Amino acid sequence: MKNKRSVVVASGGMDSAVCLALSVKEGYETAAFHLNYRQITEKKEFESFELLTAHYRIKEKIVLSTDALFNIGGSALFRGGTVGKTDYQGILKRDPKDIPPTYVPFRNGIILSLAAAWAEKLGASVIFIGVAAIDFSGYPDCGPKFIKSFSAALSTGTKNGITVEAPLLKLSKQEIVKKGIGLKVPFEMTWSCYKNEDRPCGECESCILRAKGFTLAGERDPLISG
Amino acid sequence: MKNKRSVVVASGGMDSAVCLALSVKEGYETAAFHLNYRQITEKKEFESFELLTAHYRIKEKIVLSTDALFNIGGSALFRGGTVGKTDYQGILKRDPKDIPPTYVPFRNGIILSLAAAWAEKLGASVIFIGVAAIDFSGYPDCGPKFIKSFSAALSTGTKNGITVEAPLLKLSKQEIVKKGIGLKVPFEMTWSCYKNEDRPCGECESCILRAKGFTLAGERDPLISG
Numbered sequence: 001m002k003n004k005r006s007v008v009v010a011s012g013g014m015d016s017a018v019c020l021a022l023s024v025k026e027g028y029e030t031a032a033f034h035l036n037y038r039q040i041t042e043k044k045e046f047e048s049f050e051l052l053t054a055h056y057r058i059k060e061k062i063v064l065s066t067d068a069l070f071n072i073g074g075s076a077l078f079r080g081g082t083v084g085k086t087d088y089q090g091i092l093k094r095d096p097k098d099i100p101p102t103y104v105p106f107r108n109g110i111i112l113s114l115a116a117a118w119a120e121k122l123g124a125s126v127i128f129i130g131v132a133a134i135d136f137s138g139y140p141d142c143g144p145k146f147i148k149s150f151s152a153a154l155s156t157g158t159k160n161g162i163t164v165e166a167p168l169l170k171l172s173k174q175e176i177v178k179k180g181i182g183l184k185v186p187f188e189m190t191w192s193c194y195k196n197e198d199r200p201c202g203e204c205e206s207c208i209l210r211a212k213g214f215t216l217a218g219e220r221d222p223l224i225s226g
Numbered sequence: 227m228k229n230k231r232s233v234v235v236a237s238g239g240m241d242s243a244v245c246l247a248l249s250v251k252e253g254y255e256t257a258a259f260h261l262n263y264r265q266i267t268e269k270k271e272f273e274s275f276e277l278l279t280a281h282y283r284i285k286e287k288i289v290l291s292t293d294a295l296f297n298i299g300g301s302a303l304f305r306g307g308t309v310g311k312t313d314y315q316g317i318l319k320r321d322p323k324d325i326p327p328t329y330v331p332f333r334n335g336i337i338l339s340l341a342a343a344w345a346e347k348l349g350a351s352v353i354f355i356g357v358a359a360i361d362f363s364g365y366p367d368c369g370p371k372f373i374k375s376f377s378a379a380l381s382t383g384t385k386n387g388i389t390v391e392a393p394l395l396k397l398s399k400q401e402i403v404k405k406g407i408g409l410k411v412p413f414e415m416t417w418s419c420y421k422n423e424d425r426p427c428g429e430c431e432s433c434i435l436r437a438k439g440f441t442l443a444g445e446r447d448p449l450i451s452g
Contacts, residue, residue, distance in 0.1 A: 062298070064294045064297055065293075065294075066293070067291075068290045068291075068292045068294075069340075069343065072288070072340070072343045072344045072347060073347060074347035099385050103385075104343075105344070105346035105347055105384075106339055106342045106346060106383065108383070109342060109343075109379070110336070112339075113332055113335040113336040114294055114336060116332045116335060117300070117330075117331035117332040117333070117335075117336060120331035120332055121298060121299060121300035121331055140382070140384055140385050141383040141384070143382065143383070145382040146379060146383035149375060149378040149379040150376075150383065153335070153372060153375035153376040153378070153379050154335070155375075156366070156371040156372045156375055157334070157335055157367040157375070157376065158331075158366055159325050159329075159366050
């Protein structure tokens with residue numbers, strides 16, 4: 001491999017933790033990117049980012065804060081918003097065209113663009129992102145077609161010829177849990193809940209999908225006591 | 227046309243002014259997007275944006291400010307940076323692989339992503355951007371391949387199925403001036419200089435390209451006295 005530097009988009013959630021582990025394992029000199037966009041649980045997500053990057057001894061990291069997404073608006077996930085309750089049956093029954101109110105307009109495109117700018121500066125040519133398209137919230141900027149076409153745009157639109165790696169794209173949450181456990185990912189350091197910062201609410205889409213993954217994998221979620 | 231709403235990326239420069247004129251002329255309910263990313267001449271660019279949006283009676287507009295690009299860095303174009311002198315021969319002789327220090331890493335990708343998020347909220351399905359790839363500064367995020375592939379990524383990654391229109395992409399600066407004059411674009415309201423906010427420096431890449439356009443079109447630049 002000509003260029004062994006990567007940038008990992010790291011929210012502090014379980015999927016991005018698995019991506020960090022994969023990037024390090026694959027021998028990339030790994031840099032970690034985090035965006036504070038005024039989401040409800042940013043304090044906890046940032047704490048997770050700090051714990052995970054320390055665990056993986058990441059030397060290069062950047063934490064960007066921006067009000068731009070909040071000022072654009074259009075999501076229940078911003079500080080001050082209200083995240084609804086759901087259950088797994090509710091997620092399964094949802095019409096795929098029905099995008100939930102937690103959708104942050106084109107968030108992954110914005111995050112990948114900012115990460116690409118930083119990758120340009122670092123001389124990195126790969127960005128890892130932990131998007132998944134099986135057990136997910138149905139956001140349009142998570143699917144395989146989007147990742148493929150955005151990677152093509154980055155490849156032609158950057159001086160480093162950056163490409164996007166989304167190694168979890170076709171995995172179920174159960175498979176992601178298993179992969180993470182195989183890689184010894186410290187899931188106790190991660191945070192998934194959209195709503196709470198003390199203990200997972202257990203009712204938001206993100207908690208429901210996480211619980212499904214651990215349950216079907218036959219594993220205990222270290223964030224859940226008992 | 228099913229959806230007649232557009233978002234025009236409007237820096238306040240001459241190319242984006244022509245795009246505003248085109249969007250309005252084509253009958254779009256036109257919204258205008260401006261980004262303050264701490265570029266050297268933002269005060270003047272914002273003034274141009276305000277004049278142009280008033281001229282075209284744009285009802286919906288948004289001005290976002292972010293430190294994220296500045297904090298990533300990697301460009302001479304940020305406030306505090308130094309923009310070098312050049313001449314048209316220098317631009318012509320430049321190796322296409324040699325990207326000038328005014329390149330702001332992946333700026334157009336970041337701008338298009340933020341504009342797309344706003345377009346999602348507004349229900350707009352088209353974004354106009356005034357990139358040009360003939361008389362330009364050689365930035366990688368300005369070419370036809372980039373615009374085409376980014377448009378494809380937006381189309382699949384947004385709920386509105388957004389596409390990018392870059393009507394000036396294949397025009398020379400001379401042709402852009404002629405098109406603008408045909409559309410009665412108030413070029414006196416626009417600003418192109420990378421360096422000064424009182425009068426155009428006449429020496430930066432952007433001034434040189436603008437001067438070339440007006441000269442070859444046989445027109446007088448209203449910003450230049452005498």
